[in-house]
Amino acid sequence: MLASKLFFRFSFLVSLFSVSLLGGESHAQMQIARPPALESRMAAQGDWHVAGEVAPEELELTPDEKRNILVYERGNRAVVHITTRSVQVDAFYLMERPAEGSGSGSVLNKSGLILTNYHVIEDARDIRVTLFNGESYVASLVGQDPVNDIAVLKIDAPPEVLFPVQYGDSSKLRVGQKVYAIGNPFGLERTMTIGIISSLNRVLPSRSGRTMKSIIQIDAALNRGNSGGPLFDSSGRLIGMNTAIASRTGENTGVGFAIPIASVKRIVPQLVANGRVIRPDIGITRVYQTDNGLMVATVTQGGPSDQAGIRGFRLVREQIQRGPFVYEQTRIDRSEADTIIGIDGQRVQTADDLLSVVENKQPGEQVVLTIVREGETISLPVKLGEGD
Structure with a gap:
């Protein structure tokens, strides 16, 4: 039954194609006699166009189409297709099995730095x-930042x-502004879709x-x-990196998300260095x-x-006597712990x-913590160290 349905759909498409070809041939071979009145009107008014024929001047691209083409031509060669191979452990059989993935990326410079999401190349x-x-190159990982889902590769x-x-400016974006996404959905390389900032x-x-x-x-x-x-924006400048969609099926629902270029420009130099x-x-x-703070x-x-x-929680060691035996136990004393309610004036x-x-x-800069200690609100300066 399935085979017959598939054959029907295929044959239907072929039939449409055959009809269009046959129609074209018959129109070229047959000559239809024109009524005398029509001959005289054609002689008076000049050549007529065949019904459905479009005048050359009507085939011009609209300004909107020209803009779409401009953005694609400026940006599509900067888009790359990223494929990965990894090994996953089967939880049931406790065996390793190969896994493949794919995603997209952008060329950052002539040295071969590539921008992509961390989750594209994770593990x-x-x-x-x-x-x-179509040329393919082995890529090495330059740096990654799981917190902001950003990674930099090198080829x-x-x-x-x-x-x-070309970098744009995400600080001046407006809701309703037109945007252009180029990537490799389902492996279809350099596919462009168009929308707006929602x-x-x-x-x-x-x-x-x-977060x-x-x-x-x-x-x-x-x-x-x-x-x-x-x-991209309507000038073909990079304003963000596509990273996620809101969907229960994993397919497009019209709600997508992109990391702004401002975040990318702040993080990428650190990953490279x-x-x-x-x-x-x-x-x-x-x-x-807590309801009052942290x-x-x-x-x-x-x-x-x-x-x-x-101050944090305090560990209190106590000795408890039970009969002839003395036990030592540790309890947590929360009574002296500070509660943070603000930092640098922000709640x-x-x-x-x-x-x-x-x-x-x-690292090395100072912040001011506003805390509540034993019912009293105080401010303490803290000089920041360097994290891992």
């Missing part, structure tokens, strides 16, 4: 990058086949458990394989979220907060609120 043992001309390709993207300043959970901020929401179609590809993002460390290792549980011994006098309600301010600083 990959082999990475290959295919350029617009050894001749400069003449590398066409870097919203700005969205937040997304990252694979590290943290990514200032995310661009778009309605341009994104599918599997678009991850890591560029998002250090292989990772060197983040400042405040020296607080565990907090508990209660400090533990601080790094000798770390920035410890040196500043921030803090979650751990992400605290870390967002800290990560906008550099």
Whole structure:
């Protein structure tokens, strides 16, 4: 039954094609006598156009079409296809099995640096990058930042086949602005889809458990394989990197998300220089979220907060006598723990609120924590250290 349905669909398409060919031949071979009145009108008014024929001047591209073509021609050669090979462990049989993945990326410079998402190359043992001309190169990992889902690769390709993207400015984006996504959905290389900016300043959970901020929401179609590809403005400038969709099926639903170029420009130089993002460390290792703020549980011994006098939970050892036996037990005393309610004048309600301010600083800079200690509100300066 299935075979007959498939044959019917195929034969139907062939039939349409045959009819169109036959129709063209019959029109070329047959000559239809014109009525006398029609002959006289043609002689008076000149040549007539066949019904359905379009005058040459009507075939001009619209301004909107010209803009679409301009963006594609400026950006498509900067888009690369990334394929990966990795090994996954089968949880049932406890055996390793090979796995393949694919995504998109952008050429950053003539030296062969490639921008993509961290989740595209996560745990990959082999990475290959295919350029617009079909040439494929082995890629090495330069640096990665799981928190912001950004990675930088390097390929050894001749400069003449590398066409870097042009950076735009994501700080001036407006809702309703037209955007263009180019990538490799389902392996279909350098496919362009068009949409608008649906919203700005969205937040997304990252694979590290943290949240990514200032995310661009778009309605341009994104599918599997678009991850890591560029998002262009109407001038063909890079304004973001496509990274995720909101979908229960894994396919496009018209709700896509892109990392703004401002975040990319801030993180990529650190990945190139250090292989990772060197983040400042405040020296607080565990907090508990309460209705009043963040209660400090533990601080790094000798770390920035410890040196500043921030208090966490205190371990109290007690001896309890039961009959002839004496037992020692440890209990946690929360009574002296500080509760953080603000940092640098900004109110803090979650751990992400605290870390967002800290990560906008550099190691060695100072922040001011506003805390509640034994019912009293005080401010303590903390000099940030260097994190892992």
